[in-house]
Amino acid sequence: MNKYLAIDIGASSGRHIVGWMECGQLKTEEVYRFPNGVQMLDGHLTWNLDGLLGHVKEGIRVAKERFDDIRSLSVDTWGVDYILLKGDEEVRPCYAYRDSRTEAVIPEVHAKMAFSELYRRTGIQFQPFNTIYQLYADKVAGRLEGVTDFLMMPEYLMYKLCGNKAHEYTNATTGGLVSAETGEFDGAIIRALGLPEALFHPLQRPGTVIGEYEGIRVVLCATHDTGSAVEGIPMESEQPYISSGTWSLLGVKTPKPITGTESRLANWSNEGGVGYNRYQKNIMGMWLINRLRDELCPAKPFPEIVHEAEQSRFDETVDANARDFLAPESMKAAFDAALRAKPQSIGDYFRCAYRSLALCYKNAVEELESNTGARYEAIYIVGGGAKNAFLNALTEKASGKKVIALPIEATAIGNLKVQIQAN
Secondary structure, rough: OEEEEEEHHHHHHOEEEEEEEOOOEEEEEEHHHHEEOEEOOEEEEEEEEHHHHHHHHHHHHHHHHHHHEEEEEEEEOOOOOEEEOOOOOOOEEOOOOOOOHHHOOOOHHHHOOHHHHOOOOOOOOOOOHHHHHHHHHHHOOOOOOOOOOOEEEHHHHHHHOOOOOEEEEEHHHHHHHHHHHHHOOOOHHHHHHHHOOHOOOOOOOOOEEEEOOOOOEEOOOOHHHHHHHHOOOOOOOOOOOEEEOOOEEEEEEEOOOOHHHHHHOOOOOEEEEEOOOOEEEEEEOOOHHHHHHHOOOOOOOOHHHHHHHHHHHOOOOOOOOOOHHHHOOOOHHHHHHHHOOOOHHHHHHHHHHHHHHHHHHHHHHHHHHHHHHHOOOOEEEEOOHHHHHHHHHHHHHHHHOEEEEEOOHHHHHHHHHHHHHOO
C-alpha cells in the first residue's frame, strides 16, 4: 500500500505526516514534529535554514523507519519568503517576512509602479513583507548581484533534497509578482523595478514531479500552506474558510481573480489554488495570542488561558490588523497603547485579543459578501484556531454565520491529496 509524506512547516512549528488510502478514506499518522521561529541576527529577523533542513531530513528518516513504502513527499510552508542562490551557494542571511527592512523601499516601488496598477495586474493585497518589496530591498542593498536563482522556502527545501530548482504557482502568487490574468510572472512589473529577468522562470503547477530523494519521489503540492489547507477542507458547498494559524486567512474559492477598486481598497488578495482562485484576506491571527502568552504566562496551558478569558468581562477591542501588532517588541505594550482602559488581568488581555479577532472575522465576511455579491451561511475553520471553542463561539456570534470547526490537519491533508492524485 503506497504511503505519502506531507512535510508541513509553519512559522512556529513543523510536522511530518504520513498518509495513505484505506477503504476509500485518507488515513494519516504524524511521525515527527519540530519547533520553528525567527531568529534575531545583526538587528534583523531571519530564518535558520540549516536547522530547518536538518529537521526536514530527520523527519524523513523517522518516517522511513516507521513506513517502508513511502512513494512520494512534498513540502509546504508559509508564503512570500525566499532564498537567493549563486549557483548552489545560498546568499545569507535568509530574512524573515516580519523583518522591517522593506519599509524604506516601499515608496520607491510605488513610485516606479503605483500600487493601484500593481493590484490591477496581480490582485495581491498590500503587505509590507510581500516578495516584491523584499526583492527590491535586496536590489537596493546589492544582494542581487551575481544571483542566479531565487527559490521560495518550500522550493528551496525540496531543491536541497532532490537537486532540482522549481518555481511553484501557488506560492509564487503570494508575493505580488504574478499576473492574475496569465498565472505567470508579470514581465512588466519585473522590468519596471529593474529586477533581473533571468530569475523568473515559468511556474509549475501542483502535482508536478521534480525529482527523487533516497528513492522517494519529490512532488510539488500547493506549496503555500494556505493553498494546501483550502484544498484539504471537506466542504459540502462553497463557503468562506478561515485557515487559522499564526495568521488567519479568511476567504472563499472563486473561478477567477477579483481585482476591482472595491477589492483593492479593502485590501483583499487573489492567490493561486489547485484549479481555482483563492479570494482572501490576511488577518493577524494566533500571532497575537502566542506573543501575549510568551510575554505574560509562558508556562500556562492554553485551556487555562481560554478559561480566564471566558471569565473576564473586559469589553474593549483593538484593530487586530493594525501595523502596531505586526512585530512589536512587546505585544502587551502594543495592546496597552491601543486601549483606553488598561486590562487588569491576564484574562482581560486574552479576552480582548479573542474578541478583536472575532470582530475582524465579522468585518471581513461582510466585505467578502459585498465584493462577491454572494451571501454565505457558514464559515469553515481549520488549523490550530479551530480547536478554540471560545473563539469559535465569539466568531459565530459576531458574524451571524454558522461556524463549522474542523480540528484537522487540513494543510497536510491538502498536501497529501495533491500527491495522491499525482501518483
